[in-house]
Amino acid sequence: MSSNEVGKMFINMNSSRVVTEFIIVGMSGWKDKQTVFFLIFLLAYAAILGGNSMIIYLVRTDSRLSSPMYFFLHNLSFVDIIYTSITMPNMLSGFLTEIKTISVSGCFAQMYVFLSMAVVGRALLTVMAFDRYVAVCIPLRYTAIMTPRLQHQLIAGAWLFGATIAVPSFVMAVRLPFCGPNRVEHCFCDHSSVVRLACADTSMNSAVALAGALVALLTTLALILSSYVAIGISIARAGSAEGRWKAFGTCVAHLTVVSISYTSASFVYISYRVGNFSSDVRIIVAILYSALTPLLNPLIFSLRNKELRDAAKRAFCKWESSEDTV
Numbered sequence: 001m002s003s004n005e006v007g008k009m010f011i012n013m014n015s016s017r018v019v020t021e022f023i024i025v026g027m028s029g030w031k032d033k034q035t036v037f038f039l040i041f042l043l044a045y046a047a048i049l050g051g052n053s054m055i056i057y058l059v060r061t062d063s064r065l066s067s068p069m070y071f072f073l074h075n076l077s078f079v080d081i082i083y084t085s086i087t088m089p090n091m092l093s094g095f096l097t098e099i100k101t102i103s104v105s106g107c108f109a110q111m112y113v114f115l116s117m118a119v120v121g122r123a124l125l126t127v128m129a130f131d132r133y134v135a136v137c138i139p140l141r142y143t144a145i146m147t148p149r150l151q152h153q154l155i156a157g158a159w160l161f162g163a164t165i166a167v168p169s170f171v172m173a174v175r176l177p178f179c180g181p182n183r184v185e186h187c188f189c190d191h192s193s194v195v196r197l198a199c200a201d202t203s204m205n206s207a208v209a210l211a212g213a214l215v216a217l218l219t220t221l222a223l224i225l226s227s228y229v230a231i232g233i234s235i236a237r238a239g240s241a242e243g244r245w246k247a248f249g250t251c252v253a254h255l256t257v258v259s260i261s262y263t264s265a266s267f268v269y270i271s272y273r274v275g276n277f278s279s280d281v282r283i284i285v286a287i288l289y290s291a292l293t294p295l296l297n298p299l300i301f302s303l304r305n306k307e308l309r310d311a312a313k314r315a316f317c318k319w320e321s322s323e324d325t326v
Contacts, residue, residue: 052298
Protein backbone atom coordinates (compact mmCIF):
# COMPACT_ATOMS: atom_id res chain seq x y z
CA MET A 1 0.00 0.00 0.00
CA SER A 2 1.42 3.40 -0.99
CA SER A 3 1.95 6.26 1.44
CA ASN A 4 -0.81 8.28 -0.30
CA GLU A 5 -3.30 5.47 0.25
CA VAL A 6 -2.30 5.19 3.89
CA GLY A 7 -2.76 8.96 4.28
CA LYS A 8 -6.21 8.84 2.71
CA MET A 9 -7.22 5.95 4.93
CA PHE A 10 -6.04 7.87 8.02
CA ILE A 11 -8.05 10.94 6.98
CA ASN A 12 -11.15 8.81 6.44
CA MET A 13 -10.71 7.20 9.86
CA ASN A 14 -10.41 10.63 11.48
CA SER A 15 -13.41 12.07 9.62
CA SER A 16 -15.54 9.17 10.84
CA ARG A 17 -14.59 10.01 14.44
CA VAL A 18 -15.31 13.78 14.46
CA VAL A 19 -16.01 14.97 17.99
CA THR A 20 -19.54 16.36 18.45
CA GLU A 21 -19.33 17.00 22.19
CA PHE A 22 -16.76 17.31 24.95
CA ILE A 23 -16.79 15.60 28.33
CA ILE A 24 -15.87 17.97 31.17
CA VAL A 25 -13.86 15.79 33.52
CA GLY A 26 -13.53 18.28 36.38
CA MET A 27 -11.44 17.40 39.42
CA SER A 28 -11.47 13.66 38.89
CA GLY A 29 -8.79 13.07 41.50
CA TRP A 30 -11.04 14.32 44.30
CA LYS A 31 -14.29 12.48 43.65
CA ASP A 32 -14.97 12.08 47.37
CA LYS A 33 -14.95 15.86 47.89
CA GLN A 34 -17.37 16.82 45.09
CA THR A 35 -20.17 17.77 47.51
CA VAL A 36 -17.82 19.95 49.56
CA PHE A 37 -16.59 21.73 46.42
CA PHE A 38 -20.18 22.19 45.26
CA LEU A 39 -21.19 23.91 48.50
CA ILE A 40 -18.08 26.11 48.62
CA PHE A 41 -18.40 27.34 45.03
CA LEU A 42 -22.19 27.67 45.29
CA LEU A 43 -21.75 30.05 48.22
CA ALA A 44 -18.96 31.87 46.36
CA TYR A 45 -21.13 32.26 43.24
CA ALA A 46 -24.09 33.49 45.31
CA ALA A 47 -21.80 36.05 46.98
CA ILE A 48 -20.45 37.16 43.58
CA LEU A 49 -23.96 37.65 42.17
CA GLY A 50 -25.22 39.34 45.33
CA GLY A 51 -22.26 41.69 45.86
CA ASN A 52 -21.88 42.80 42.25
CA SER A 53 -25.64 43.11 41.69
CA MET A 54 -25.83 45.31 44.78
CA ILE A 55 -23.16 47.64 43.39
CA ILE A 56 -24.98 47.85 40.04
CA TYR A 57 -28.28 48.58 41.80
CA LEU A 58 -26.81 51.25 44.08
CA VAL A 59 -25.00 53.09 41.28
CA ARG A 60 -28.05 53.06 39.02
CA THR A 61 -30.55 54.16 41.68
CA ASP A 62 -28.62 56.49 44.01
CA SER A 63 -28.05 59.96 42.53
CA ARG A 64 -25.14 60.58 44.91
CA LEU A 65 -23.13 57.87 43.14
CA SER A 66 -23.06 59.68 39.82
CA SER A 67 -19.31 60.30 39.54
CA PRO A 68 -17.26 58.59 36.79
CA MET A 69 -15.56 56.33 39.36
CA TYR A 70 -18.88 54.67 40.23
CA PHE A 71 -19.87 54.46 36.57
CA PHE A 72 -16.71 52.46 35.86
CA LEU A 73 -17.16 50.36 39.02
CA HIS A 74 -20.70 49.45 38.02
CA ASN A 75 -19.43 48.33 34.59
CA LEU A 76 -16.71 46.25 36.24
CA SER A 77 -19.35 44.54 38.39
CA PHE A 78 -21.40 43.76 35.27
CA VAL A 79 -18.36 42.19 33.60
CA ASP A 80 -17.59 40.16 36.73
CA ILE A 81 -21.11 38.72 36.69
CA ILE A 82 -20.80 37.66 33.04
CA TYR A 83 -17.26 36.37 33.58
CA THR A 84 -18.29 34.02 36.38
CA SER A 85 -21.74 33.11 35.02
CA ILE A 86 -20.26 31.72 31.81
CA THR A 87 -18.43 29.00 33.74
CA MET A 88 -19.61 28.54 37.33
CA PRO A 89 -23.18 27.25 36.74
CA ASN A 90 -21.83 24.52 34.42
CA MET A 91 -19.05 23.80 36.87
CA LEU A 92 -21.53 23.48 39.75
CA SER A 93 -23.72 21.08 37.81
CA GLY A 94 -20.61 19.05 37.02
CA PHE A 95 -20.03 18.47 40.73
CA LEU A 96 -23.44 16.79 41.00
CA THR A 97 -23.38 14.65 37.85
CA GLU A 98 -21.24 11.65 36.99
CA ILE A 99 -20.62 12.74 33.39
CA LYS A 100 -20.84 16.37 32.28
CA THR A 101 -20.99 16.96 28.53
CA ILE A 102 -21.09 20.13 26.44
CA SER A 103 -21.51 20.57 22.70
CA VAL A 104 -18.52 21.65 20.64
CA SER A 105 -20.19 24.95 19.70
CA GLY A 106 -21.20 25.55 23.32
CA CYS A 107 -17.67 24.80 24.48
CA PHE A 108 -16.11 27.29 22.07
CA ALA A 109 -18.72 29.94 22.92
CA GLN A 110 -17.87 29.50 26.60
CA MET A 111 -14.16 29.70 25.79
CA TYR A 112 -14.48 32.96 23.82
CA VAL A 113 -16.68 34.75 26.36
CA PHE A 114 -14.39 33.67 29.21
CA LEU A 115 -11.25 34.88 27.41
CA SER A 116 -12.75 38.17 26.27
CA MET A 117 -14.35 39.02 29.64
CA ALA A 118 -11.05 38.37 31.42
CA VAL A 119 -9.41 40.98 29.18
CA VAL A 120 -12.34 43.43 29.46
CA GLY A 121 -11.98 43.27 33.25
CA ARG A 122 -8.28 44.21 33.01
CA ALA A 123 -9.11 47.00 30.58
CA LEU A 124 -11.72 48.41 32.97
CA LEU A 125 -9.19 48.38 35.80
CA THR A 126 -6.93 50.39 33.47
CA VAL A 127 -9.74 52.86 32.78
CA MET A 128 -10.31 53.22 36.53
CA ALA A 129 -6.58 53.89 37.01
CA PHE A 130 -6.81 56.68 34.43
CA ASP A 131 -9.82 58.10 36.28
CA ARG A 132 -7.81 58.14 39.54
CA TYR A 133 -4.88 59.78 37.72
CA VAL A 134 -7.08 62.64 36.49
CA ALA A 135 -8.78 63.01 39.90
CA VAL A 136 -5.47 63.20 41.83
CA CYS A 137 -3.11 64.85 39.33
CA ILE A 138 -5.48 67.23 37.49
CA PRO A 139 -8.32 67.77 40.00
CA LEU A 140 -9.32 71.23 38.73
CA ARG A 141 -9.94 69.86 35.23
CA TYR A 142 -11.48 66.55 36.33
CA THR A 143 -15.06 67.47 35.40
CA ALA A 144 -14.00 68.97 32.07
CA ILE A 145 -11.95 65.89 31.13
CA MET A 146 -14.14 63.06 32.43
CA THR A 147 -17.23 64.01 30.45
CA PRO A 148 -20.05 61.48 29.92
CA ARG A 149 -18.93 61.15 26.31
CA LEU A 150 -15.36 60.23 27.29
CA GLN A 151 -16.65 57.81 29.92
CA HIS A 152 -18.70 55.92 27.33
CA GLN A 153 -15.78 55.98 24.89
CA LEU A 154 -13.48 54.46 27.52
CA ILE A 155 -16.01 51.73 28.31
CA ALA A 156 -16.50 50.98 24.60
CA GLY A 157 -12.72 50.86 24.15
CA ALA A 158 -12.36 48.38 27.02
CA TRP A 159 -15.01 46.08 25.55
CA LEU A 160 -13.54 46.36 22.06
CA PHE A 161 -10.05 45.57 23.34
CA GLY A 162 -11.32 42.47 25.14
CA ALA A 163 -13.41 41.28 22.20
CA THR A 164 -10.51 41.76 19.76
CA ILE A 165 -7.59 40.35 21.74
CA ALA A 166 -9.35 36.99 22.20
CA VAL A 167 -10.15 36.53 18.49
CA PRO A 168 -6.84 35.10 17.14
CA SER A 169 -6.50 32.27 19.67
CA PHE A 170 -10.24 31.55 19.50
CA VAL A 171 -10.36 31.38 15.69
CA MET A 172 -7.29 29.15 15.57
CA ALA A 173 -8.84 26.83 18.17
CA VAL A 174 -12.14 26.59 16.26
CA ARG A 175 -10.32 25.57 13.06
CA LEU A 176 -8.53 22.67 14.73
CA PRO A 177 -9.65 19.10 13.89
CA PHE A 178 -11.00 17.16 16.88
CA CYS A 179 -11.23 13.44 16.28
CA GLY A 180 -10.87 12.07 19.81
CA PRO A 181 -10.27 11.88 22.72
CA ASN A 182 -12.87 14.40 23.90
CA ARG A 183 -12.26 14.52 27.67
CA VAL A 184 -11.47 18.08 28.80
CA GLU A 185 -9.28 17.89 31.93
CA HIS A 186 -10.89 20.94 33.51
CA CYS A 187 -14.12 22.21 35.09
CA PHE A 188 -14.98 24.30 32.03
CA CYS A 189 -13.78 24.80 28.45
CA ASP A 190 -10.38 26.23 29.26
CA HIS A 191 -8.47 27.14 26.09
CA SER A 192 -5.30 25.15 26.83
CA SER A 193 -7.24 22.08 27.99
CA VAL A 194 -9.39 22.00 24.85
CA VAL A 195 -6.63 22.75 22.34
CA ARG A 196 -4.45 19.89 23.55
CA LEU A 197 -7.23 17.46 22.48
CA ALA A 198 -6.86 18.38 18.80
CA CYS A 199 -5.45 15.74 16.44
CA ALA A 200 -3.02 18.25 14.91
CA ASP A 201 0.06 20.25 15.80
CA THR A 202 -1.02 22.91 18.31
CA SER A 203 2.31 24.60 19.00
CA MET A 204 1.25 27.68 17.02
CA ASN A 205 -2.04 27.84 18.96
CA SER A 206 -0.14 27.83 22.25
CA ALA A 207 2.22 30.55 21.03
CA VAL A 208 -0.59 32.79 19.80
CA ALA A 209 -2.60 32.29 23.01
CA LEU A 210 0.43 33.11 25.16
CA ALA A 211 1.21 36.19 23.05
CA GLY A 212 -2.39 37.42 23.37
CA ALA A 213 -2.37 36.88 27.13
CA LEU A 214 0.94 38.71 27.52
CA VAL A 215 -0.23 41.63 25.38
CA ALA A 216 -3.45 41.92 27.40
CA LEU A 217 -1.74 41.64 30.78
CA LEU A 218 1.42 43.64 30.12
CA THR A 219 -0.29 46.44 28.17
CA THR A 220 -2.92 47.05 30.83
CA LEU A 221 -0.43 46.61 33.68
CA ALA A 222 1.99 49.09 32.09
CA LEU A 223 -0.77 51.70 31.73
CA ILE A 224 -1.93 51.14 35.31
CA LEU A 225 1.61 51.42 36.66
CA SER A 226 2.20 54.59 34.62
CA SER A 227 -0.93 56.13 36.13
CA TYR A 228 0.17 55.25 39.66
CA VAL A 229 3.70 56.52 39.14
CA ALA A 230 2.22 59.89 38.16
CA ILE A 231 -0.18 59.68 41.12
CA GLY A 232 2.69 58.88 43.48
CA ILE A 233 4.70 61.86 42.25
CA SER A 234 1.68 64.13 42.64
CA ILE A 235 0.98 62.86 46.16
CA ALA A 236 4.63 63.33 47.16
CA ARG A 237 4.40 66.96 46.08
CA ALA A 238 1.22 67.57 48.09
CA GLY A 239 1.57 70.29 50.71
CA SER A 240 0.25 68.58 53.85
CA ALA A 241 0.33 65.04 55.19
CA GLU A 242 -3.46 65.13 55.49
CA GLY A 243 -3.76 66.03 51.81
CA ARG A 244 -1.42 63.21 50.83
CA TRP A 245 -3.37 60.62 52.85
CA LYS A 246 -6.68 61.86 51.46
CA ALA A 247 -5.43 61.58 47.87
CA PHE A 248 -3.92 58.14 48.53
CA GLY A 249 -7.14 56.97 50.21
CA THR A 250 -9.09 57.43 46.97
CA CYS A 251 -6.78 54.91 45.27
CA VAL A 252 -6.38 52.21 47.94
CA ALA A 253 -9.38 50.07 46.94
CA HIS A 254 -8.52 50.11 43.25
CA LEU A 255 -4.85 49.43 43.92
CA THR A 256 -5.78 46.46 46.15
CA VAL A 257 -8.01 44.96 43.46
CA VAL A 258 -5.30 45.43 40.82
CA SER A 259 -2.71 43.72 43.03
CA ILE A 260 -4.96 40.70 43.69
CA SER A 261 -6.02 40.43 40.06
CA TYR A 262 -2.55 40.48 38.50
CA THR A 263 -0.95 38.36 41.22
CA SER A 264 -3.56 35.61 40.77
CA ALA A 265 -3.17 35.81 36.98
CA SER A 266 0.58 35.30 37.36
CA PHE A 267 0.00 32.17 39.46
CA VAL A 268 -2.27 30.74 36.76
CA TYR A 269 0.27 31.17 33.97
CA ILE A 270 3.05 29.80 36.16
CA SER A 271 0.98 26.72 37.08
CA TYR A 272 0.31 25.97 33.42
CA ARG A 273 3.98 26.09 32.54
CA VAL A 274 5.50 24.20 35.46
CA GLY A 275 5.42 20.46 34.94
CA ASN A 276 5.36 19.59 38.65
CA PHE A 277 1.76 20.75 39.12
CA SER A 278 -0.94 18.08 38.91
CA SER A 279 -3.97 18.71 36.71
CA ASP A 280 -6.22 19.02 39.78
CA VAL A 281 -3.97 21.72 41.28
CA ARG A 282 -4.00 23.62 37.97
CA ILE A 283 -7.79 23.43 37.91
CA ILE A 284 -8.11 24.77 41.47
CA VAL A 285 -5.69 27.63 40.71
CA ALA A 286 -7.66 28.51 37.55
CA ILE A 287 -11.00 28.42 39.40
CA LEU A 288 -9.68 30.58 42.23
CA TYR A 289 -8.30 33.01 39.66
CA SER A 290 -11.65 33.27 37.86
CA ALA A 291 -13.67 33.63 41.08
CA LEU A 292 -11.35 35.53 43.44
CA THR A 293 -11.49 39.07 42.07
CA PRO A 294 -15.24 39.04 41.25
CA LEU A 295 -15.81 37.81 44.81
CA LEU A 296 -13.52 40.35 46.50
CA ASN A 297 -14.22 43.42 44.35
CA PRO A 298 -17.55 44.38 45.99
CA LEU A 299 -16.13 43.72 49.46
CA ILE A 300 -12.95 45.74 48.91
CA PHE A 301 -14.66 48.72 47.29
CA SER A 302 -17.43 48.74 49.91
CA LEU A 303 -15.04 48.57 52.87
CA ARG A 304 -12.81 51.31 51.49
CA ASN A 305 -15.57 53.63 50.23
CA LYS A 306 -17.79 55.53 52.66
CA GLU A 307 -20.12 56.84 49.93
CA LEU A 308 -20.85 53.27 48.81
CA ARG A 309 -21.51 52.15 52.38
CA ASP A 310 -23.81 55.12 52.97
CA ALA A 311 -25.69 54.34 49.74
CA ALA A 312 -26.18 50.74 50.91
CA LYS A 313 -27.54 52.00 54.26
CA ARG A 314 -29.95 54.37 52.49
CA ALA A 315 -31.16 51.55 50.24
CA PHE A 316 -31.61 49.24 53.23
CA CYS A 317 -33.55 51.87 55.17
CA LYS A 318 -35.72 52.51 52.09
CA TRP A 319 -36.55 48.80 51.85
CA GLU A 320 -37.32 48.63 55.58
CA SER A 321 -39.64 51.65 55.41
CA SER A 322 -41.44 50.26 52.35
CA GLU A 323 -41.96 46.96 54.18
CA ASP A 324 -43.32 48.78 57.23
CA THR A 325 -45.88 50.69 55.15
CA VAL A 326 -47.07 47.40 53.64
